[in-house]
Amino acid sequence: MDWMLIAELAVNGVFVGLMYALVSLGMVLIYKTSGIANLAQGAIAMTGGYVAWVLLAGLGAPVWLAIPGALVGMFAFGMLIERVALRRMIGQPVIMTIMLTLGIEIMLRGLLPGVFGASVKRLDIGIPQAPLFVADLLINRATLIGGGISLVLIVASLIFFNSRFGVVMRAVADDQTASWSVGIRVERAIAVAWGLGAVAATAAGILWGSTQGVDWSLSLLLIKALAIAILGGLDSIGGVLIAGVIVGVAESLATGVVDPLVGGGTRDIVAAVIILATLLFKPHGLFGREHIERV
Amino acid sequence: MALLSLNNIEVAYDQVFLAVRGVSIEVPERGLVALLGANGAGKSTVLKSISGLLKPERGAVNRGEITFDGRSILAIDPPDRVRLGIVHVLEGRRVFGHLTPRENLIAAATMHRDRGHVSALIDRMFQTFPRLAERAKAKAGYLSGGEQQMLAIARALMTEPRLLMLDEPSLGLAPFLVDEIFDIIRAINERDGVAVLLVEQNATAALEIAHSGYLIENGRILMGGTADVLRSNPDVADAYLGGHQKVDYHAVKHYRRRKRWLA
Ligand SMILES: Nc1ncnc2c1ncn2[C@@H]1O[C@H](COP(=O)(O)OP(=O)(O)OP(=O)(O)O)[C@@H](O)[C@H]1O
Ligand SMILES: [Mg+2]
Numbered sequence: 001m002d003w004m005l006i007a008e009l010a011v012n013g014v015f016v017g018l019m020y021a022l023v024s025l026g027m028v029l030i031y032k033t034s035g036i037a038n039l040a041q042g043a044i045a046m047t048g049g050y051v052a053w054v055l056l057a058g059l060g061a062p063v064w065l066a067i068p069g070a071l072v073g074m075f076a077f078g079m080l081i082e083r084v085a086l087r088r089m090i091g092q093p094v095i096m097t098i099m100l101t102l103g104i105e106i107m108l109r110g111l112l113p114g115v116f117g118a119s120v121k122r123l124d125i126g127i128p129q130a131p132l133f134v135a136d137l138l139i140n141r142a143t144l145i146g147g148g149i150s151l152v153l154i155v156a157s158l159i160f161f162n163s164r165f166g167v168v169m170r171a172v173a174d175d176q177t178a179s180w181s182v183g184i185r186v187e188r189a190i191a192v193a194w195g196l197g198a199v200a201a202t203a204a205g206i207l208w209g210s211t212q213g214v215d216w217s218l219s220l221l222l223i224k225a226l227a228i229a230i231l232g233g234l235d236s237i238g239g240v241l242i243a244g245v246i247v248g249v250a251e252s253l254a255t256g257v258v259d260p261l262v263g264g265g266t267r268d269i270v271a272a273v274i275i276l277a278t279l280l281f282k283p284h285g286l287f288g289r290e291h292i293e294r295v
Numbered sequence: 296m297a298l299l300s301l302n303n304i305e306v307a308y309d310q311v312f313l314a315v316r317g318v319s320i321e322v323p324e325r326g327l328v329a330l331l332g333a334n335g336a337g338k339s340t341v342l343k344s345i346s347g348l349l350k351p352e353r354g355a356v357n358r359g360e361i362t363f364d365g366r367s368i369l370a371i372d373p374p375d376r377v378r379l380g381i382v383h384v385l386e387g388r389r390v391f392g393h394l395t396p397r398e399n400l401i402a403a404a405t406m407h408r409d410r411g412h413v414s415a416l417i418d419r420m421f422q423t424f425p426r427l428a429e430r431a432k433a434k435a436g437y438l439s440g441g442e443q444q445m446l447a448i449a450r451a452l453m454t455e456p457r458l459l460m461l462d463e464p465s466l467g468l469a470p471f472l473v474d475e476i477f478d479i480i481r482a483i484n485e486r487d488g489v490a491v492l493l494v495e496q497n498a499t500a501a502l503e504i505a506h507s508g509y510l511i512e513n514g515r516i517l518m519g520g521t522a523d524v525l526r527s528n529p530d531v532a533d534a535y536l537g538g539h540q541k542v543d544y545h546a547v548k549h550y551r552r553r554k555r556w557l558a
Binding site: 179185 | 346347351373374377382383384385389390391393394399401402404405406410450453454
């Protein structure tokens with residue numbers, strides 16, 4: 001067993017996992033506020049990647065303008081989804097709302113490549129692709145930077161949820177009627193959560209797009225995001241952070257260690273195994289909030 | 296002119312089930328009014344029609360008018376009614392269970408922009424309800440029933456209401472806690488001049504602090520009057536005051552006999 005190789009896989013896995021976690025961060029933001037698992041998160045990440053590509057390559061905007069532009073535009077897009085689709089579902093069974101988000105995912109997956117062509121778009125945001133050596137470990141520079149940015153955004157969300165507005169959003173998640181009763185504008189809080197969820201997805205879409213190009217396959221991030229969100233507990237930001245690292249490292253080790261033994265293909269099974277195992281053995285995830293049973 | 300007046304309102308759930316029919320009540324400025332009735336009488340429905348919280352339950356006011364401070368409020372959505380000064384403490388307390396008591400109070404302060412003002416209000420709530428200050432860091436879901444009721448009232452007071460509506464604050468509480476909470480309600484009314492509309496099944500406790508009251512049954516107001524008049528009314532005594540005190544069977548029998556004789 002080559003310990004250097006394993007260390008290298010693990011370190012790279014951590015950063016990849018953080019980049020996955022950024023996608024699930026958006027799911028958690030929305031779930032924490034509205035109690036809806038947003039299955040359109042992968043396609044929203046993909047859409048964010050396309051928007052950044054249109055601004056950069058299509059309109060020739062500089063990076064410092066294109067990225068904030070994409071984030072702001074996608075914030076509005078997230079609020080729009082809530083406004084025109086989700087808000088109509090108030091009072092409907094949760095399962096129907098979740099099906100609706102899945103419908104949005106499928107629609108966007110078909111729509112954007114249809115509009116812009118199916119070929120992979122190169123998204124160059126100025127991160128050098130050359131690898132980095134840290135103490136003899138070969139580290140992918142793009143994932144290092146992407147993981148770092150993801151970490152910063154996740155920690156910022158943790159801080160946000162303890163701010164005054166974040167407390168209001170948690171209150172909405174707890175009890176919408178009680179929130180109305182004390183003057184909270186529930187619809188607005190949920191719309192903002194969708195906007196922020198789309199921003200997190202877009203940041204992930206841009207970071208992943210810059211490493212692998214922008215095409216429909218970016219929306220497959222949904223599977224990783226779902227695995228992380230379920231493992232982390234769907235409503236725990238700290239959980240997302242830790243579950244993201246676990247999934248990233250597990251995938252990376254599966255690719256580097258197990259693949260050569262079984263002939264490949266384990267990478268994409270890891271997320272599925274984690275989803276199933278979590279649901280079977282720890283349905284609330286590692287850090288899902290406990291149900292408070294006393295009245 | 297009364298601070299709040301309901302004029303002949305009719306409320307239906309799902310457009311068919313008439314829960315409240317032709318109810319008219321008034322709450323004067325600085326008044327403390329009780330709304331008494333048995334299970335299913337329509338008390339909570341009346342409060343929801345005032346706070347606007349019928350909509351999430353697919354209920355609606357079909358007829359009649361509700362005015363607050365002289366203006367009609369039926370077209371105004373719930374968060375804006377709170378900003379006018381109407382706040383509704385829901386039946387069953389409904390605190391934000393995963394938030395701490397302090398966070399519960401913060402969440403209810405969205406109408407106040409000034410942070411200093413919010414902290415001052417929180418300090419005042421912890422003074423009024425010292426039990427909450429002791430538990431300020433626990434999750435509200437783990438507080439006792441009495442503490443949760445206090446938190447629900449404190450949370451409502453964070454909105455600085457002119458009218459505080461309470462739906463069965465005594466529900467499921469030990470008698471000494473009921474006394475403690477009713478003393479606080481009286482103090483809020485007398486000291487801060489907040490008008491109170493108090494829904495109760497526990498008529499004895501409610502009529503001790505209320506100035507006036509109404510009796511509601513099957514969605515209709517049966518009678519209304521000052522607390523003294525209601526207390527001394529034999530029907531009220533029979534139907535409501537008996538239920539929560541030690542029932543004096545001798546008196547009940549005597550009353551029944553007299554009623555039959557009168558009929
Ligand atoms: N969401 C709802 N949908 C349909 N009917 C309802 C709904 N809420 C209440 N009702 C009905 O309206 C009537 C009045 O209910 P309401 O809750 O106002 O009574 P209440 O006087 O508050 O009773 P309690 O003392 O049990 O709280 C009842 O017959 C009840 O079944
Ligand atoms: Mg009720």
